[in-house]
Amino acid sequence: MTKQREVPGIHPYDGPAGGWGALRATAQAIQQQMQSVEAPIVLLRTNQPDGFDCPGCAWPDKEHRSTFQFCENGAKAVTWEATTKRVPPEFFAANTVASLLQKTDYELEDMGRLTHPLVYDRATDTFRAVDWEDAFARIGEILRSLAPDQVEFYTSGRASNEAAYLYQLFAREYGTNNFPDCSNMCHEPTSVGLPQSIGIGKGTVSLEDFDSAELIISIGHNPGTNHPRMMGTLHEASRRGVPIIVFNPLRERALERFADPQSMFEMATFSSTRIASTYFQVDAGGDAAALKGIMKALLAMEAEEGNVLDKDFIAAHTEGFDAFAADLEATSWDDIEKASGLTQPDLEHVALAYAKSNATIVTYGMGITQHNKGTANVRLIADLLLMRGNFGKPGAGICPLRGHSNVQGNRTVGITEKPSQAFLKLIENACGFTPPSEHGHDAVQAMQAMIDGKAKALICLGGNFAVALPDSEQSFPAMAKLDLGVHIGTKLNRTHLLVSKETYIFPCLGRTELDMQTGGRQSITVEDSMSMVHASAGKLTPASEHLRSEPAIVAGMARAALPNTKVSWMELISDYDKIRDLIEQTVPGFEDFNARIRVPGGFRLPLPPTERQWHTPSGKAMFSVYGGVKEDADVFGAENVLRLITIRSHDQYNTTIYAMDDRYRGVFGRRDVLFMSDEDMAALGIEHGDLVDIETLTPGRTLRLPNITAIRYSIAKGSVAAYYPEANVLVPLDFIDKESGTPSYKSVPVRVVRAAT
Numbered sequence: 001m002t003k004q005r006e007v008p009g010i011h012p013y014d015g016p017a018g019g020w021g022a023l024r025a026t027a028q029a030i031q032q033q034m035q036s037v038e039a040p041i042v043l044l045r046t047n048q049p050d051g052f053d054c055p056g057c058a059w060p061d062k063e064h065r066s067t068f069q070f071c072e073n074g075a076k077a078v079t080w081e082a083t084t085k086r087v088p089p090e091f092f093a094a095n096t097v098a099s100l101l102q103k104t105d106y107e108l109e110d111m112g113r114l115t116h117p118l119v120y121d122r123a124t125d126t127f128r129a130v131d132w133e134d135a136f137a138r139i140g141e142i143l144r145s146l147a148p149d150q151v152e153f154y155t156s157g158r159a160s161n162e163a164a165y166l167y168q169l170f171a172r173e174y175g176t177n178n179f180p181d182c183s184n185m186c187h188e189p190t191s192v193g194l195p196q197s198i199g200i201g202k203g204t205v206s207l208e209d210f211d212s213a214e215l216i217i218s219i220g221h222n223p224g225t226n227h228p229r230m231m232g233t234l235h236e237a238s239r240r241g242v243p244i245i246v247f248n249p250l251r252e253r254a255l256e257r258f259a260d261p262q263s264m265f266e267m268a269t270f271s272s273t274r275i276a277s278t279y280f281q282v283d284a285g286g287d288a289a290a291l292k293g294i295m296k297a298l299l300a301m302e303a304e305e306g307n308v309l310d311k312d313f314i315a316a317h318t319e320g321f322d323a324f325a326a327d328l329e330a331t332s333w334d335d336i337e338k339a340s341g342l343t344q345p346d347l348e349h350v351a352l353a354y355a356k357s358n359a360t361i362v363t364y365g366m367g368i369t370q371h372n373k374g375t376a377n378v379r380l381i382a383d384l385l386l387m388r389g390n391f392g393k394p395g396a397g398i399c400p401l402r403g404h405s406n407v408q409g410n411r412t413v414g415i416t417e418k419p420s421q422a423f424l425k426l427i428e429n430a431c432g433f434t435p436p437s438e439h440g441h442d443a444v445q446a447m448q449a450m451i452d453g454k455a456k457a458l459i460c461l462g463g464n465f466a467v468a469l470p471d472s473e474q475s476f477p478a479m480a481k482l483d484l485g486v487h488i489g490t491k492l493n494r495t496h497l498l499v500s501k502e503t504y505i506f507p508c509l510g511r512t513e514l515d516m517q518t519g520g521r522q523s524i525t526v527e528d529s530m531s532m533v534h535a536s537a538g539k540l541t542p543a544s545e546h547l548r549s550e551p552a553i554v555a556g557m558a559r560a561a562l563p564n565t566k567v568s569w570m571e572l573i574s575d576y577d578k579i580r581d582l583i584e585q586t587v588p589g590f591e592d593f594n595a596r597i598r599v600p601g602g603f604r605l606p607l608p609p610t611e612r613q614w615h616t617p618s619g620k621a622m623f624s625v626y627g628g629v630k631e632d633a634d635v636f637g638a639e640n641v642l643r644l645i646t647i648r649s650h651d652q653y654n655t656t657i658y659a660m661d662d663r664y665r666g667v668f669g670r671r672d673v674l675f676m677s678d679e680d681m682a683a684l685g686i687e688h689g690d691l692v693d694i695e696t697l698t699p700g701r702t703l704r705l706p707n708i709t710a711i712r713y714s715i716a717k718g719s720v721a722a723y724y725p726e727a728n729v730l731v732p733l734d735f736i737d738k739e740s741g742t743p744s745y746k747s748v749p750v751r752v753v754r755a756a757t
Helices: 019-033 039-044 072-081 089-094 105-110 132-144 161-174 188-198 207-212 230-239 264-269 287-305 311-317 321-330 333-340 344-356 374-387 407-412 421-431 443-451 472-481 550-561 569-574 576-586 678-684 726-730
Strands: 118-121 126-129 151-155 215-219 244-247 257-259 278-280 360-364 397-400 457-461 484-489 502-507 524-527 532-536 642-647 673-676 691-698 701-712 719-723 748-754
Touching: 019 257, 019 264, 089 126, 132 484, 132 502, 132 550, 151 161, 151 443, 161 407, 161 421, 161 457, 161 524, 161 550, 161 569, 161 576, 188 374, 188 397, 207 230, 215 230, 215 344, 230 244, 230 257, 278 344, 287 321, 287 333, 287 344, 287 374, 311 374, 333 344, 360 374, 374 397, 407 524, 421 576, 443 472, 457 550, 472 726, 484 550, 550 569, 569 576, 642 726, 678 701, 678 748, 691 726, 701 726, 719 726
Parallel strands: 151 457, 215 244, 215 360, 244 278, 360 397, 457 484, 484 502, 642 719, 673 701
Antiparallel strands: 118 126, 118 502, 524 532, 642 748, 673 719, 691 701, 691 748
16 A cells, blocks of 8 residues: 655544543643633633633533533633733834735734724824724714715624624614624524524524433534534533434544543543444535435335324424425435435435434534525425424424524624514614614625725624635725725734725723723623523723723714714613613513523523424424525536535634644644545545645636645545635635525535646
8 A cells, every 4th residue: 555645734633522632722722822820710710600701602501510611612712812912002013014914814813912992004004003082083974974875884793792782773873784794604594594494593402402312413513623512512412322413524523532621531541432423424515415315215214104204293383394295205316315425325324313213403504504505404404303393392403503602692682684673663662763674785795895886884893804705806805995994803803904095993802801881890791502691791801901892882983973873872881781771672582681691591582493383474384395406506517526615723713713733634733725535636636745726616707726735534525625714715705595695615616726836
């Protein structure tokens, strides 16, 4: 056997997910970012009743059963924010924007915390400190000169409920529903598809449901990196014998085996627990075909044996079953196998396991949503669960895995470009102004408006807007066309440096820091991915005396832009209880808001499907019809066309890169790689370690990422993977799910060729 070529920075990682490797990585993050004396105190406050909510993922807490409630990547998120590194005005005076743009995304954020409000000085190509009130006054002046529809209000999912609510109030009193947000780029198909199926755009399970589930089906997500605290839940389920069936194009270590750092036995014995009982490497874009195959097999089992489907549930609680079943009958196994990359026996095996389970949970991530038919994919998962009545009973339901720790809460309190008339009427009654009713822009539409010169201002409540979006070839230059750019954040990122005619950077308090207003110490609230709302209060001394909270910054801009405002902005930010009182008046489900968040653990928002109530037009859950099995055009039938999946590394959260390693995939100190299967490399004459160019097949344009190192990896044949956001240059801006507007980051048609140099 020929020995595989050695490639710098590429070598297998043999350990399990978690375990000693996770503890070493946590210690390294502490050493690099914080003083080792204070770090343990800060981390022990993470996800505790009187502490702060982790600024990382949205996985919920479980009754504080252990001393520490954080994971490796949660520790990275906390230490990244609580770093002792600072970026003062003197730094910006010595470094031009042009020079800073030459640095990597990792280098920019690793410089540390911003300390002063900044304004861009075009004459020197630098940022300089600016007085808060002067900045607000100038921003207000510019906003009053623009038509409301010319302004885009972007929101990152890390914003608190209080900040997000004030933000939407500001924009709506200003006169627009232009609310591009990070959900538009990830779980918007959930927000669009689930209401069509079950009447609400949220998951229906609780952590307690995992304790009584008899089967867990995991589709299109990598929990070890993207929601690591979920690993404890999967670890518990596996150890009590629950089958966990995984569908994912890549072999992911955390879905194979995991060593719980809180298990004395596993740590002492260097042992681990198997996670996936069965692992299917479905083709990228083949999820719909796989789901249809499972459901087709269930129909066949029902016809042969009976008592497979929950006919009573279907009759009493659903509509559309006959058309749904007819489509499955008409779908051929040959087409299912070709589109999914799996065999009929594979999918019949899953159907049999599902039929035996009395309580099934399906978990899914962006491997389902970031496709041209992401909304339809989500609805297929709901269809599968409806077939056996897996809603409204213990241990069963649908579990979308949200990213940011409050992205779901942002949507709940009004960050949406498509608000309901009922919500707008409640705003009018409570606040005394009439908000606009016309739908606004989502993220892709906002960027398109910027490219076309129709949008004139962009205000960003957190995030890294331009970098997160696809098609940087178009998106980056569009920032320069704006009259105004405003960015609220804790650290410098590339979007801040894509300067507009006038650009401001406002440093804000982080989740870990003490928030003191005139009414005293404040807490904020967040909603996790299982609809639990709870309080979060930081205790660290702020990184700079010049920082302001996100609600205070929003209020400052609103007061300056709206001279005849109906909202008592300064009163609201003096005591966040008053913001919560306003939320209670305008958002259903928040009754007794202030009282209930003072109870440890908070409270759960209403989820009608858990009571088998369906807030759909028909009053019932709706089956859907996914015609055929293909999710996009027939371009994938052409010769040598592969599907590109964009992925995060293990040292990464969204666009934030904590370090240059991807430990579980065996990549160290680099990100310029393309993961390929043995079969595809052999077919294309590419060897492990070769330099390749990646080209997107799009009509009229060639998008290209040159000089990437191809590496051999266990990934489904026909699928390749590269890191986000670097590979975003290959994703066309208009390559989206038409129902939700979400970019198809997980299924881009590409060709891979040997690099010219």
